[in-house]
Amino acid sequence: MSHSTQTPPTMKTRKHSKTTISLGDLVASVSSYARNEREVVAAIADLFRRGDVVAKTRHGTKRLKLA
Numbered sequence: 750m751s752h753s754t755q756t757p758p759t760m761k762t763r764k765h766s767k768t769t770i771s772l773g774d775l776v777a778s779v780s781s782y783a784r785n786e787r788e789v790v791a792a793i794a795d796l797f798r799r800g801d802v803v804a805k806t807r808h809g810t811k812r813l814k815l816a
Contacts, residue, residue: 775802 770778775796776789783789796802804811 769805772804 775793779792779796780789783792793802797804
């Protein structure tokens with residue numbers, strides 16, 4: 750079985766916007782699509798893990814350690 754380096758047509762690359770929102774707004778947005786609290790936590794943790802979302806402070810960007 751050979752592996753292709755091309756992106757499958759169903760997986761499109763996205764431009765990452767530099768939108769700044771609060772963590773509370775992120776939770777509210779994800780909650781509106783999730784079926785329960787466990788799914789909200791899993792989705793937000795995945796966003797941070799993949800690097801789609803980063804935490805910023807007054808002192809710069811912080812990497813979160815998720816347990």
